[in-house]
Amino acid sequence: MRVLYLCLLILTLTSTSASANENIAYDKIAERAFIHYIQPAVKKFEAETSVTSLLIGALCENPDQKGLTSVRQQFKRSLKAWSAVEILRFGPLITDNNYERFQFYPDRKGLALKIIRRAFVSRAPDLINPELLVNKSIVLHGFGALEYILFGANSDTLIRETPQAIYRCALARTISIIMSRNAATLRNSWSSKNFARFFLNPSVTNPIYKTSREPVAELIKTLTTILQAATDQKLGPPLGKDRKFTRPKLAIFYRSEQTFKSIQNNMKNADKLFQSARFDQLLDEDSHWVSTAITTEFANLDRLLNKLHGIPVQEAFLEKKHRVTISLIRISIAVLYDHLKNTYANAAGLLVGFNALDGD
Amino acid sequence: MLPGYLSGSMHSMEISRRTLLASATVSLFMTGKCPTARAGTVQFASCRREVNGSFSAVLLDEAGQDLEVFPLQGRGHDVAFSPDGRILVAPARRPGNFCLVASTSNSFAPRIITAPIGRHFYGHGVFSKNGHFYFTTENDFENAIGIIGIYDVNRGFMRIGEYRSYGVGPHDIAILPDGKTIVVANGGIETHPDYGRAKLNLPLMKPSLAYIDVENGNQVDLAILHDNLHKLSIRHLTVIANGTVWFGCQFQGSKLESPALIGHHRMGEPIAMTHLPDELAGQLKNYIGSITGNSAGDIVAASAPRGNLVLFWNTVTGAYLGNKSMKDGCGIAATSDNGFLLSSGSGKIAATAISPGSLTTLSSRPDISWDNHMTNHG
Numbered sequence: 001m002r003v004l005y006l007c008l009l010i011l012t013l014t015s016t017s018a019s020a021n022e023n024i025a026y027d028k029i030a031e032r033a034f035i036h037y038i039q040p041a042v043k044k045f046e047a048e049t050s051v052t053s054l055l056i057g058a059l060c061e062n063p064d065q066k067g068l069t070s071v072r073q074q075f076k077r078s079l080k081a082w083s084a085v086e087i088l089r090f091g092p093l094i095t096d097n098n099y100e101r102f103q104f105y106p107d108r109k110g111l112a113l114k115i116i117r118r119a120f121v122s123r124a125p126d127l128i129n130p131e132l133l134v135n136k137s138i139v140l141h142g143f144g145a146l147e148y149i150l151f152g153a154n155s156d157t158l159i160r161e162t163p164q165a166i167y168r169c170a171l172a173r174t175i176s177i178i179m180s181r182n183a184a185t186l187r188n189s190w191s192s193k194n195f196a197r198f199f200l201n202p203s204v205t206n207p208i209y210k211t212s213r214e215p216v217a218e219l220i221k222t223l224t225t226i227l228q229a230a231t232d233q234k235l236g237p238p239l240g241k242d243r244k245f246t247r248p249k250l251a252i253f254y255r256s257e258q259t260f261k262s263i264q265n266n267m268k269n270a271d272k273l274f275q276s277a278r279f280d281q282l283l284d285e286d287s288h289w290v291s292t293a294i295t296t297e298f299a300n301l302d303r304l305l306n307k308l309h310g311i312p313v314q315e316a317f318l319e320k321k322h323r324v325t326i327s328l329i330r331i332s333i334a335v336l337y338d339h340l341k342n343t344y345a346n347a348a349g350l351l352v353g354f355n356a357l358d359g360d
Numbered sequence: 361m362l363p364g365y366l367s368g369s370m371h372s373m374e375i376s377r378r379t380l381l382a383s384a385t386v387s388l389f390m391t392g393k394c395p396t397a398r399a400g401t402v403q404f405a406s407c408r409r410e411v412n413g414s415f416s417a418v419l420l421d422e423a424g425q426d427l428e429v430f431p432l433q434g435r436g437h438d439v440a441f442s443p444d445g446r447i448l449v450a451p452a453r454r455p456g457n458f459c460l461v462a463s464t465s466n467s468f469a470p471r472i473i474t475a476p477i478g479r480h481f482y483g484h485g486v487f488s489k490n491g492h493f494y495f496t497t498e499n500d501f502e503n504a505i506g507i508i509g510i511y512d513v514n515r516g517f518m519r520i521g522e523y524r525s526y527g528v529g530p531h532d533i534a535i536l537p538d539g540k541t542i543v544v545a546n547g548g549i550e551t552h553p554d555y556g557r558a559k560l561n562l563p564l565m566k567p568s569l570a571y572i573d574v575e576n577g578n579q580v581d582l583a584i585l586h587d588n589l590h591k592l593s594i595r596h597l598t599v600i601a602n603g604t605v606w607f608g609c610q611f612q613g614s615k616l617e618s619p620a621l622i623g624h625h626r627m628g629e630p631i632a633m634t635h636l637p638d639e640l641a642g643q644l645k646n647y648i649g650s651i652t653g654n655s656a657g658d659i660v661a662a663s664a665p666r667g668n669l670v671l672f673w674n675t676v677t678g679a680y681l682g683n684k685s686m687k688d689g690c691g692i693a694a695t696s697d698n699g700f701l702l703s704s705g706s707g708k709i710a711a712t713a714i715s716p717g718s719l720t721t722l723s724s725r726p727d728i729s730w731d732n733h734m735t736n737h738g
Contacts, residue, residue: 095614097563106555138563198616207642208615232556353688354409354705354729355649355665360437360453360483360595 025282026212030200033219033277038196041084041269042187048074048081049183053176060169063159068150071172072256075150078179079143079258083265085186087226087273090218091199092189101141101182105252106233111137112144116152119171120164128170130177141182143253146175151255217350219277223270224341230263231333238317239326246317254313264305267333271298279344287347294339301332402738403427403464405448406691406703407436407731417450417460422695424709424722430462430470437483438532441737442513443491449517451481451496453731455553459485459496461517464737473517478502479509480553483732484532487513488574489539497530497544498522504550504561506530508542508572523577526570528561532596536603541580541627542572543605547593549612562612567594569605571627581627592619596650600657600675603627608648608662618642622651622662622673634673636680643667649690649732654698661700661712665690665732670702684719686710691734703730 059067126132149172202209238251280291316322404420419428437453451459457475485496498507506525527546548567550560571581597607618641620633645666672681691703707725
């Protein structure tokens with residue numbers, strides 16, 4: 001009997017230890033993702049939006065071509081920083097409609113354009129006051145609205161001192177102030193006192209993450225979400241099923257010619273998150289190839305997106321040669337999606353339930 | 361005519377009282393063609409993913425064994441039986457546009473009906489009380505309007521018109537015991553097939569329970585959740601004998617919040633949400649996958665597949681009764697002994713003998729996945 005107890009004790013200790021080790025492996029992924037990717041990304045985004053707001057303020061004070069050029073360049077830098085944050089579609093970014101505040105896309109009905117044009121006509125004073133605009137439509141709180149003001153029709157008039165131009169610049173400044181404040185809030189929401197407390201400490205008493213696997217499953221889900229968004233929302237609708245159905249003006253950030261650049265940055269950042277968190281550490285020797293396949297496919301995707309550098313959106317979505325490239329990009333994304341959602345998730349013990357998908 | 365809606369390409373209809381209530385001409389699809397097939401047996405149906413990754417709709421017996429397997433061209437969702445149990449219909453999961461119509465007694469070959477251009481299915485449908493019409497939730501995706509498609513069973517499931525669902529993103533649908541009122545869960549989420557399964561209007565969601573006159577499509581009642589719950593998408597529902605609608609929701613807000621996900625409603629009254637013990641609320645992961653009443657109507661079961669739980673309520677007192685653990689458990693159907701048959705995405709079918717009593721595994725095939733819903737007839 002004593003031998004039996006001893007065997008049971010050893011068995012229990014061994015399995016507890018194995019389970020604890022397994023939990024540590026998952027916890028480390030979340031920790032590395034937080035330290036090496038999430039924290040720097042939200043910090044950089046806060047900094048870039050702050051600079052954008054300062055430069056737009058300066059342009060409004062002294063409108064000239066140099067200032068406008070500088071603002072437009074800074075907008076692109078802000079957008080680049082956003083491309084890193086955009087892929088973190090969980091926690092703070094999806095709280096209080098934060099994602100839609102920064103990026104109201106897809107905007108199938110052209111709501112942003114309608115509201116901005118109406119603002120230009122009305123020149124309503126409450127829209128150029130950040131304390132008041134913050135309570136207005138979220139369509140006026142993000143990149144889409146700012147892009148139209150800085151790059152859309154008649155945006156070159158921003159260097160003039162007409163009442164229309166002055167109002168246009170003031171609206172840009174107000175939006176940029178809101179974006180900068182929201183970016184600061186986002187960074188703070190990710191602090192170790194706030195959401196990171198839950199993300200890094202899964203437990204049965206944690207209101208969001210009960211087990212060590214759940215934060216890692218969240219990261220896989222966010223990676224697959226950005227892949228799905230790139231192909232289903234950003235590339236598919238403007239491409240159309242054939243040339244007859246091409247609608248380049250549905251493309252994200254086409255006015256600033258950042259459509260493909262922003263998608264490429266999303267993909268680069270997804271790869272960076274995957275590598276910096278060391279997702280490969282969850283794979284055993286037999287399934288390690290999955291991690292290599294994912295990294296290789298990200299590289300292939302980057303190579304394909306490089307081919308669209310400098311190609312105007314109209315041309316890219318209309319010309320056969322480029323349409324082929326875009327289709328190849330979508331195939332590459334589909335391969336990555338399958339690798340992550342099925343092969344990797346299965347090998348790493350993170351498979352999502354068949355009946356747990358959104359919208360069913 | 362249907363007031364205020366039916367212009368342009370929209371097809372309207374008014375189902376006459378005579379058509380609705382009287383018996384109709386016997387057709388290929390109607391009763392009488394094959395009177396004895398599986399008569400007297402209780403049948404169940406559910407969609408599933410097969411070992412090879414293909415999809416099908418399956419007719420089952422009470423022991424969870426296959427009776428018939430009908431291949432599908434894509435993933436299904438729910439299955440509806442005709443009132444006489446001879447026809448089963450399985451519309452595609454969103455945003456699919458195919459719908460299987462099959463005989464449970466081999467009296468006609470399975471056939472596929474297709475959603476019209478500009479529409480797709482949401483995976484749910486229901487027969488009129490006399491079995492002459494089939495109503496299914498559809499999306500008019502260009503205009504982001506919820507639609508109830510109307511199909512004439514006697515005319516080979518020809519689509520003869522449509523009603524508004526009085527909301528966006530209609531999902532589950534049922535008929536009240538009076539046979540005169542359709543109730544539909546408008547989830548409130550706008551989607552468009554060009555954008556995959558992306559949710560396009562989360563900040564502006566407005567879910568509702570809409571009650572619609574079967575005969576003319578008029579709105580009879582519209583129950584809306586309080587503004588602070590506008591992200592609580594009403595997805596699934598079940599109607600018990602006294603006409604009370606029990607419904608299950610999926611919350612699209614912050615994961616730090618755990619609002620009540622199960623509610624009940626009677627026409628003309630305010631919505632009532634149920635209470636769960638605090639320690640359970642967070643475990644459901646803000647997601648209810650299916651809800652069904654037992655045959656006596658005194659107990660309702662709701663599944664939370666993300667939380668791996670099936671929960672039970674007393675419909676008379678509204679009291680929470682308890683729960684059972686089932687990994688990725690989602691499909692629920694009432695059994696003849698007043699209990700429930702449960703199915704899971706990990707291939708299991710189990711029964712609760714006396715709800716919410718013990719869970720008995722009837723079959724387990726980890727290589728297949730049962731889809732979200734299970735339906736019974738008999």
